[in-house]
Amino acid sequence: MFRRARELGPPIMVPLAWTFVTAAHLEVVTEHTLFIAHVVMAVLLVGFAATGYADMREGVLRTWxxxxxxxxxxxxxGVVGLWLxxxxxxxxxxxLFGWMLLPAVGFVDTGRxxxxxxWIYAVGTAGCLLGAALYAVSPTWGTRTAAVGGLVLVGLGQTAGIFDAAIRY
Incomplete structure (x- = not known):
C-alpha cells in the first residue's frame, strides 16, 4: 500500500499544492492554514524520502x-517562516522559490x-523557470495577476512533468 501511495501521491499532491498556494495568494485561505499545510507537507516529504530511499537509489529516481x-x-x-x-x-x-525551481532540476535530468x-520535461522545466521569473518580477508591475500567473505556470508545468514521470517510472 505504501508503495502505491508513493507512486500515486506526487501526481495528486503537486497540482493540489500549487492550487493551495495560489488560493493563499488570492487570500482564499489564511496564513495559519498555509502554516498547517506546510507542516503536513513536511511530514509527508520526510516520510516519502524515508520510505522511498530503498527504491530510489539509482538513475533518475536518485535525482528525484x-x-x-x-x-x-x-x-x-516555510514552516518556520510561517510560524514566526x-x-x-x-x-x-x-x-516558495525552492519548490518553483527544484523540480526543474529533476525535469532536466529526466528529459535527458x-x-x-x-518534450514534456522541457515543458515542465519551462513552466518552472518562466513561472518563477514572472512571480519574481510581479511586485515591480504592482499587480497580483502576474504573481498568480507565475504560480499557475509553475503548477501546470510541474503537473505535466510529474504525471508523465509517474506513468513512465
Missing part, C-alpha cells in the same frame, strides 16, 4: 529522491535520460 530530501528542508523553512510572528518573508521565499517524449 535528492530533490525530495532537499525539498523537505525547503518546506521546513511576524511571518519571516525570507524563509517563506526560500520555500528518456528516449521518447522528453
Amino acid at each position: 529522491w535528492l530533490l525530495i530530501a532537499v525539498g523537505s528542508v525547503v518546506t521546513l523553512c 510572528e511576524p511571518t519571516n518573508p525570507a524563509l517563506t521565499a526560500v520555500a 535520460r528518456v528516449t521518447k517524449g522528453g
